Amino acid sequence: MAIHTPTPSNKTTFEPQHDQVREIIYLIRRLMQAGSLYTKELNKNYQVSAPQLNCLLVLYENGPLPPSRIASLIMVKSSTVTGVIDRLEHKGLVKRMRNSPDRRVINIELTDAGKTLAQNAPPPIQQKIVDGLKRLPQNKMESITHNLQLLVHLLDAQDLEIEHPYEEPPPPL
Template sequence: MGRSEQTPEIIDNLRRIFQAVSEYSRSAERETELTGPQLWALKILDRQAPLRVSDLARQMYLRPATVVGILDRLEGKGLVTRTRSQQDRRAVDLELTGAGRVLVAKAPEVAQVMLVNGLSTLTQQEFDSVLEGMRHMVRILGAEHLMPQPLRG
């Protein structure tokens, strides 16, 4: 099978990825009134709190400044608390409130968790293939200069 027959499959698979992320996002926002990144942060905190902003940012593959914005919105909704660490007074510990725990318990899965979990199950060869393919797609779209933003799904 040549490129002309396989190109539609590549385009269709990209469409499926965008569609899946969008559908997960709509589902999460409809059920929780939170964005995908906000819900992802809550899910991580539910499993591992207390965490520091830098630790949460690392687990979300985002910059700490981006995570602070997410946390501001979650704190404003009464779902997350920030308290001075007892061990290091300069540091802030993040934890879920009771309302945050209730929300996470009934929340749908988010695309980011599915991606991270799925990537962890790949063989090294499969992982390398995905990595190389994504690098090519970024280059093809001329998107190397773009600062990655959180997935909305």
Template sequence: MDRIDGSLIALRRIIRATELFGRKLAQAAGLTAVQFRVLQVVAESGHCTSTAISQRMRVSQATVTSLVDKLVKSGMVVREKSEADRRQTNIVITDQGRKTIEDAPDPLQQRYVRKFAALEDWEQAMILASLERVATMMDAEDIDASPVLDAGDIRKST
């Protein structure tokens, strides 16, 4: 096997791992990876605004609104007017949302983060540079992407 085939196989394995985790999460929690990540962001403090989610996930307000709508519909979060500022609406996690997080499989993204963080600084820099180069080689450097491991389009995860 030459290096070209080896690199394509490695890319395909990454894509497949993401797809398989997405299916596993959908079966276990009934959510996409992106919806689950929004739920995790809300769970970190118990509540937050759509703006905070948007900034944290680096996606548009419209995308967050659609994702939160789905989570509200499934009973994972509720929208409540802020007591501090009545113009602001908080997204608040429900008991069902907390249980979903507890019962969900270990997120692929969190496994990656743990293992990446354990690497030496030079190795992290090398991997980042290599991944950025691969994105450029695939003419993907200008594609809008949030730091969420999901094989699908984030806008279609709503």
């Protein structure tokens, strides 16, 4: 997603809040860049990217899983997961097992190396947020939640379908 510095655009003339809108968009952009930068950093220090690490962690926490289930848990499409697993398998961190009675299903298992890495893994990016949030008073957190919901709303929530929606289906909007 490439949000650039908003500019007085073709049609619309901007009202007083212009600068604030500008800053909000800028902040969203930075939020997103935080993710990709964290991935790069991970890769340097641990030879795994953030999606790869997330994949290892859900396997560590849930035991062997088929790709479709992994996709659902880490919220990407299964065609994406295939590639992530390819790379993890190539590094000897997971292996594909065709051990289900249903022979369409492949189970992904952690190898010993994969388990070790999952145990000693650096915190996934969530942890950074979690650690920060813990230092905030409760009402701040409520405020953040509320405002994020508002933003997601603005971005047209009904377009945001993912393969299998979270865990419990997301609250109706």
